[in-house]
Amino acid sequence: MEQLFDHLALGFSISFSFQNLLLCLLGCLVGTLIGVLPGIGPLATIAILLPLTYSVDPVGALIMLAGIYYGAQYGGSTAAILVNMPGEASSVVTTLDGHAMAKDGRAGKALGIAAIGSFIAGTFGVLVVAALATPLAAIALSFTAAHFFALMVLGLTLAVVLAGGSLLKAGCMLVIGVTMALVGADPLTAEPRLTFGLQTLYDRFDLGIVAMGLFGIAEILRNLELQHKRPAITPVVGKLLPDRKDFRQSAGAIGRGSVLGAILGILPGNGVILSSFASYALEKRIAKDPSRFGKGAIEGVAGPEAANNAGAQTAFVPLLTMGLPATATMALMAGAMTLHGVLPGPQMMDQHPDTFWGVVTSMWLGNAMLVIINLPLIGIWVRLLRVPYRLLFPAIVFVCCVGIFSVGLQPAHVIQVAIFGLAGYLLSKLRLEAAPLLLGLVLGSLLENNLRRGLVLARGDVIAFLSDPLTLSLLALSIVIIVTAILPAVAQRRVEIPAVDD
């Protein structure tokens, strides 16, 4: 316990430097700026803004990135409450009661409780991350290559099963992602592999480019098809701060949401989205008068918002402790870390304690900043929501072009963004979710290396490879999960979880 506080103190000494505070603020601001735009979720936001962080030092870049992540999360809630348009899947539930409150003239209170609930849950989430990090990393350090391979298989299985939509299609996308990770210089011989003789492919697929195309540009193309009426924005009236009665009503919901979110957030796949749905269902079930829900019940905003924010924190746990990103958003974070020379994983805490704890504490800082900056700035975000989409999307295209070009000063990178954008559009039209592809792309090489190392240690004997109890049980669990998911009854229920981008 004492050690935990030492670590947090070290972290705060890093994250409270002037430069890092500024980067955190900047990240939160631009994250909210893009995240508040309807239809653009956290994943697309991070993909679009990732190049901005390239010119900063590693710790600063990660802190800024974390700010972008929370900003995007929070921006989504604002759009959900004021325009009834969830900017991201995890705030779908917020539209139910949040928008009802807004129509009822309580928009200010809805925004206020969403921010405060998120902050409390975020604080709890950070503590969970900090507390779990050391023991989990210690376990991870004792893992063999075979364990890691089995754990990755389990994680990817869960990610595919929980992703919503067609299991078969998600699986195919995962395989494509893994294959894309294999393209390029062979790790053993440096010979070209699957390159079709192209130099561009020899240089490997760049995660930033793929993500910007598949999520940023493709998202725009999808949105362009929707009819764009001027969204009806409910004016922000009433006080921003909830009163004593509101707090009493929502305190329990925030507490339950935090715990629920923290647990579900650790799961691969869309634990964050799942948690907001679960929290809403829970609050409705235990409410004395369930009929209030959908008509502006403040618990219906506080609970899910707390849950998705706690989940957004604990989603970092698998990445920071095991080095295994469990969602597409975390895959992008992992890519960004690697790019800055910080390999996420159990060694990170030993090798870069300042980075590790700096980032963990900056998560909390980002949450605090969101409360401080977002409530007073709500007027600006509302005005942004009024900008017609016909002007917004060319601006986003421009930011994408400049962003990706500024990273390597390579026109070819920009062309690749266009190609992946069009491909992403086609994929989404074919109902092929791109999120598992990104996970596969990040984990593909690790998967191959660990399988190879595991087999080398087992001298190529599959029985020996599987004889380790942990490996065997992790792989067996994956098979059980797949089989249950394929069973028709479960498959029916999966459809109800909306397909999501994170």
Place this chain on the structure above:
Amino acid sequence: MNRKEQAVEFLMRIDIVAGILLSALAVLIWYEAVPLPVGELSYFGSGFMPRVCAAALLIGGLSLLFRGVTQPSSEAEKLVLAVRGPFFVGFAILIFALTIKGYAVGPLTIPQLGLVVAGPLSIFISGFGTVEARPGELIVLALGLTGLGILVFVDLLNVALPVLPSFIERGIPQSWGIDWPPRIAAIILLSAAGGLAWAFRAADNSHSEDMKEADQ
């Protein structure tokens, strides 16, 4: 949304299209993996994983195809692709890539035109991705946003983006330094945007009906 329509054509069913595409991709991966060594289980070569993936993808693709062929017509979903948005946005990004630093496409060599040209072009062209596009508005946005972009990226974030066309860059005396030419370009772009916005608004007020027609 197509439930009420009559039978969805086979080749337009999304599961069939997806199945064919994925299977084709699998074959392509296998073909490229053939020359790679498979090795042995005790130390597998670079061709092992690609083959495993290609096989898995082929199974997945064929299952999708099978599902698409066997599903009742009422459950089939039709593939509907928009053309306008993807075309203009894709074209805009391509133009940005070709003009920002110069590019040689076959016999044609495009000189470096810099952000002052690539920026407005990409914004203006991509703006036509929607039927709601209004050219006047887009010109203002294109010039203004590029000016702002130069200030933020080049001046503030110190990204070494080419701002000016190479033929202008060469003509600038050394004594101007490297900070001021982009800054001046940004200021010119921003004032042009401001001036145009003002002019359009004035014109819009005097004969708003004419403008609407012209815009459409």
